[in-house]
Amino acid sequence: MQEARVRRKGQGPERTCIGCGKADVREHLVRVVVGPDGEVAFDLAGGTFGRGAHVHPSVSCVEKAASKGLSRSFGMAVRCDAASLCQLLVEAADRRIEGLLSSAARSGLVVIGFEAVDTALMREDLALAVVARDAGGCSSSRSIQKAVSEGRAVAWGTKALLASLVCRVEVSVLGIQSAKIGASVLMTCRAADGVRSVSEVR
């Protein structure tokens, strides 16, 4: 299959979803690649060579991709059920976010801890806040809630995982100061959240 590359006035390049069949901007879709042996993988960083297709990170589009979209697009029998496909997407997203966060930390582009994040949010000096899913109380603070509603904060990972990525003992919340990394984390996190409930039921 040829990856659809249509450029419309005033928008970025578009791709066609192999689930619903609709064209959409690249940022709303995730890229999926199929190896010669039929192995499916998600290419969220966009660096994997080979033939690819795109799908909306939603349960209904992933289900349609699993049932026939993948096989039709790649012209071969791709055997991957919807739950496995959701699971692969969540795992790929988690790995990508881990990589993005540790690279932001290595570049000194993170602030750590509730007070530092709160201050940076108030100064509008933060691309994205990442709150551990097991953070408890601090995630319900007004500044964090407001940031979530404005798309400037996401809930992801655990305190222990965030800590390991930035070489600390325990981290409930951290902030990303790079606009580019913040945008990638937000997009990846939303893609995973679109299918996460399904992969966790499994």
Ligand SMILES: [Zn+2]
């Ligand atoms: Zn779709």
